[in-house]
Amino acid sequence: MALLKVIDLKKHYKNIKAVGGISFEVKRGEVFGLLGPNGAGKSTTISIISTLIAPDYGDVLYKGESVIKSPKNLQKNLGVVPQEIALYPTLTGYENLRFFGNIYGLTGRLLKQRIEEVSEIIGIKDRLKDKVEKYSGGMKRRINIGAALLHRPELLIMDEPTVGIDPQSRNHILDTVLELNRKGMTIIYTSHYMEEVEYLCTRISIMDKGKIIESGTRDELIEVIKGNKRIEIRFDKVSDELIEKIRDINYVNKIEIIENEVTITINNGDEIFKDIIERVGETDVSILSIDVKKPNLEEVFLHLTGKALRD
Ligand SMILES: Nc1ncnc2c1ncn2[C@@H]1O[C@H](COP(=O)(O)OP(=O)(O)O)[C@@H](O)[C@H]1O
Ligand SMILES: [Mg+2]
Incomplete structure (x- = not known):
């Protein structure tokens, strides 16, 4: 049975x-990703x-039980990083963590232990005595994550936890997610950064405009664009004649030009190198380098919606 079923x-x-x-x-035991641009409906x-708002329609089952009818069982096993x-x-x-601990009913020695435990996890022990207003965005974010972990939840939901923070805190948070998962925590992670979702998640649903447009493992999602390839070619110069000749190759879908670098998207073009070299040979332009780009979720999104993930 699924730990959580969203219907x-x-x-x-x-x-x-x-x-x-x-x-x-x-x-149970997976890192599930919701990937989608701003406004997709992730939050x-x-x-x-998280039972913070009621849906107009549908239900969420936690261990087979409706969280709308009986929210308590989920609430005590859930940590949310908004x-x-x-x-x-x-x-x-420290005082912030103590406050959130009290909300979960933690007091005294146990609360103290748990605060120590989560400070270790979020790597912020030496700053706990400072006021939060003195913290960087990344530090605040870590306290926010710590607050969600105090009651040792079975399921952790993190909503875009790395937006607007420094790279060091970002990397620390990503490692923390993997470490918590390794110890058995189930995690739902939302992001509009495809690299993060690729790095962390066992399974991913891609969202756009309030709908899920595709779901699967990273590799299953990449299968969607099988046959599509992106190739970056650097020329010594770029002319209209050159672009016309490339555009003329019938399996070329898209051409993007930035100065002397031309990125072409093709499908099912096994002959691409031969064709490109032949066409370029008919002009006075030289190829400096050719680079075949590895497919990623950004391209899956582009393929499914016709737009970039980060518009
Ligand atoms: N409280 C609200 N009142 C009105 N519109 C909202 C509210 N919350 C979200 N929206 C709108 O609903 C859509 C989905 O938003 P959201 O769930 O926040 O998406 P995401 O988290 O993927 O960026 C957006 O168009 C957003 O403007
Ligand atoms: Mg959001």
């Missing part, structure tokens, strides 16, 4: 359809799963 969620705000029928399953989906950081700036990191 046909729908939610609108006035005339905005934020979520238009979302379904997916999260298995709305997360808020419904997209918007919510901390008390004039309190220290």
Whole structure:
């Protein structure tokens, strides 16, 4: 049985359809990714799963039980790292963690132990006595993550936890996700950064405009664009004649030109090198280098929606 089963969620705000029928399953022990651009409906989906808002339609089953009918069972086993950081700036990191611990019913020695435990995980021990207003974005984010871990949840939901923070904190957070998962925690991770989702997630659902447009492992998703290839060619110069000759190759889908670098997208072109060299040979242009790009989720998204993930 899936740990979490999301069934046909729908939610609108006035005339905005934020979520238009979302379904997916999260298995115990996996890092499940929701990948989509800003406005795709990730946070709305997360808020419904976390029982913060009610859907217009659909349900979420936690261990087979509706979280809308009986939210308690999920709530005590769930940690949520919301997209918007919510901390008390004039309190220290330690005091913030203590406050969140109290919300979970943790007090006394146990609370102290748990604060130590999570400070170790988020790597912030030496800064706990400083006021949060003195923290960098990355530090605040780490406290936010720590707050979600105090009660040792079985399921952790993280909503774009690396947006707007320094690379060091970002890497630390990504490693923390993998480490928590290795110790058995199930994680739902949302992001609009395809590299993060590729790096972390066992299975991924790609979202756009309130819908899931494709789901699978990274490799299964890449299969969607099998046959599509992107090739970067650097020339000594680029002329209209050259571009016309490349455009003329019938399996070339798209040509992007940045100065002397031309990126072409093709499908099923086994003869591409031969064809390119032949066409270029008919001009006075020389090839400096040719680079075949590895397919990634960005291209899957582009293929499915016709737009870039980061517009
Ligand atoms: N509280 C709200 N009131 C009105 N519109 C909202 C609200 N929350 C989200 N939306 C809209 O719903 C859509 C989905 O938003 P959201 O779930 O935040 O997407 P994401 O997290 O993928 O960026 C967006 O068009 C957003 O503007
Ligand atoms: Mg969001």
